[in-house]
Amino acid sequence: MQLNFLRNKKGGEKFLSIWWFLVLVIVGIGTVGAVLMYYSANIDVRSDEAKIVSDKLSDCIINNGFLSPAVLEDKFSVLDYCNLSLYIFSEQQKQFYFKIQLSDEAGKPLRNDILQGYTDIQRQCDWQKPTSTGGAITAEYYAKCIDSSVEFLYYKDEELKTGKCEILVGSNQNGQKISSTGGGQ
Amino acid sequence: MKRGIFRNKRGTSGGESIEGDIVMPEIIFIILNIIYFGLLIVFVVKSSTGAWIYEQAYAKQIALVLDQSKPGMTISMNFTKAIQIADKNKRKKGNTFKIDSSKNKVILTLSNSGGYSYNYFVDYDITYKFDGNNLVFNIKDKTPEEKTAVAKEEKNAA
16 A cells, blocks of 8 residues: 555655644644633632621621620611721622621620622522532632621620621622723623 | 755655755745734733733722722822833723712723723712822811712712
8 A cells, every 4th residue: 555645755744744734723723712812811809808797797797895785776778887988888789798786795686687789698698508408609700708607796675795796798899891981891 | 047045965765856845835934923922922921911900900909998098098000011001001090090989980991992880889079190100099077068079979970
């Protein structure tokens, strides 16, 4: 059997150049793809943001270990009291959610839960918690959640008591790329 | 005139003289390869120093710093890299950064092809100025009048 492609050395060079261009194309696509993937990746700070909100809330409603008396008032507005933006924590913005639960030593609520933000984030946080029946659901576009618990002191009927503050915070803020014409994506 | 560099000096091949063969294709091949890999390297370098990465990084960093701030603070932030990138894109330092206080937004624009914005969540009166290559923020509590006016604006916006 004649192996023509092995005979003519000039023909071999042509074969080589075809393979060479194929290699160039593969290297080019690989390099461009990898660079684009790496540099277009989102810098995810949602967990840090949720932690900051959680720290801000606990710092704000608990001073030196004591629960601020204003928190137990009916007209208490957490956003005003803690200098948080109503615009950002509105349901329509779909960026943040937090829930504050205050309870006494026996676990009895001291007041209604304080809720603010996009309520769907609460569900996303719940789904991400491991359950007794199965594992947690994870999804890239679910909010990042932080659960924290702080003990505090408070006076009731002139008696010093201890209580517990549980804070759930979820953040799902994604930045906006602004086009040169001024619109966001 | 003979130009030796473009001619094959090996003499003969299979008894046939190829003294006059021009080796131009090989040179073109090498030049094209150099151009190709050069373009790839330029692409990688441009991507790694591109404005879009720094816009996002600075916007998020500034928003997180503002989120952690408290009234009375003055925060100075090194903005050198952002200014260098803006210079490269022929953008003035003063046009690289702004705060939209009605929407609690920091906006970074380091190139002429757009920018990046990110929200901060604290409700303070935040002012900023450039001090050399640093960006200096002053954090103050809002006056009750400002708070009322902003609350109205925010309610309308929400």
